Amino acid sequence: MEWINDDSVLLIVDVQNDFIPGGALAVSEGDQVVPLINDMQKKFRHVIATQDFHPSDHGSFAANHPGRKPFEFIELAGLTQILWPVHCVQGSSGADFHPKLNRSQWMAVFQKGKNPEVDSYSGFFDNARRGDTGLGDFLKSIGIRRVFVCGLALDYCVKFTALDAKSLGFETFLISDATRAVNLKPEDGNLAIAEMEAAGITVLTSNQL
Template identity: 50%
Template sequence: MKITASDALLVIDAQNDFCEGGALAVQGGAGIMPLINQLAERFDTVIATQDWHTPDQISFASNHDAVTPFTEVEVAYGRQMLWPDHCVQGTPGADFHPHVAPAVTRALAVIRKGYNPAVDSYSGFYENDHRTATGLAGLLRDRGVKRVFLCGLAYDYCVRFTAEDAVREGFEAVVIEDACRAIAPDTAAAAKTSFAALGVAEIEAALLLG
């Protein structure tokens, strides 16, 4: 598969808290960082997203009385999964994993998301209210990007919702499956079903690196 000047690589939430030893670790998260670096070398446009929460983030279970993490609750904008506290602004957990530093250095921009305490944000394009834009779509259009390739964490949440919104914004979306890791099998299966329905392609990194 040929990479062109109208392609961009989106590196999704390659942060310490989503890797082994982090507050919301995804199994195998740290292991994909060298592959992400290899991919980033092939693209003229690389953009990273970064969870950037305040301590009073609505999606933190600790901010809801007697509610345990991984429970869904109803909030103003709909159903919201509650998580362990993670990627709090200015903490080591919010930092990019050190092994992905080359890719982050190549990034044209870092899109910080989830900084509004009243609204969580999975997608790199929109907060979870599905109305508040991050500015990513405009940045990509200004660069002449037509197709986005996605890698990072986690496949079944932030990668999924970013890919879905990419299609809705008129971009072709391609998920590099072996450069992602998922939180759970059931949500990973739901992501695959959604990708098939929306026309999001899934490939292996070797198609780009060969």
Template identity: 45%
Template structure:
């Protein structure tokens, strides 16, 4: 298949950004100019994702009883609602990206006018869903977005991932994109992590999955920039 790249902008939302975000990632707003540069490139498809939680979401510490309800510290074990034998341990977070709140909005400085599609995720209160594709349960999957179908309808071959946060939603989205059959590239300069010290482990997971981390000026980015010229040739 001919090279057909998509840009995937993960969760660049108010609640993940200083100064007022409920789950603000350090320096998260600094990546927006880089992301806007990517939005100006001739990608075949540009998709933004949004955490879009109900107020009673299972990942919110406020929805659990003390003492196991400290944001960032406490963890819980979630059972697959369709298969209690399948479980997932997840961290608890402050309430964030609640549907209908300012915190769930994409940043105003993001050039959203160049985005072709917005995919919402994390809407099923029963499961955590870091990935923009699906929750982590496999037997069976509980919550799935429209993202795979959108990418396949556009005949996408390669997915370029940017956004927040590098060690959670970006990581799981990138790995799922690769597992769905798209060659996946994470633009390291255009991500920020909740816990930067965890990134060595993230890179090992990428290597195992076949995801490639590149810089914003990498040759693989130049390949996207050259799309119109190639089309004319």
């Protein structure tokens, strides 16, 4: 089956230094998605990226809550919020894209996580769905119907981006070998894939494209 056509977009989620081994919120094997993503980009006419882009006072950072540690839970914006190490701060090298990630054909970068009062996993909306990045409207304006999602991390930003794409009416695909999970619990990545499949998202590998 021919998956990719002119109404398809490759959506690269948060392939940034802080999510790569050695980064502040490192995803195991996160760097291994870069060559796959570079290769896949050649097959798409439309390529867009998202970028986690937090102010230093972001409410999801454990450092901004005295006495709290990363991976504890609080309430933020009326939602249960996991506290993270400081990561992807605006203007920091950690917020930059991986240096080997090819950006030559990107149409746009949509930044998220800029509101200190609510976290933003999805490339479309913040976690409370009160803020909209404009990505959905942009995709519709250029005639996109199929969204292929890859990047970091599978069990958070990739999952929520894919679920929101599906909820907005796009035919949505997860490129499963071009993503990696945080896996705070060992099964989190597999559970994320199962949740996406249950929502009607098609799971492919890059060599099926």
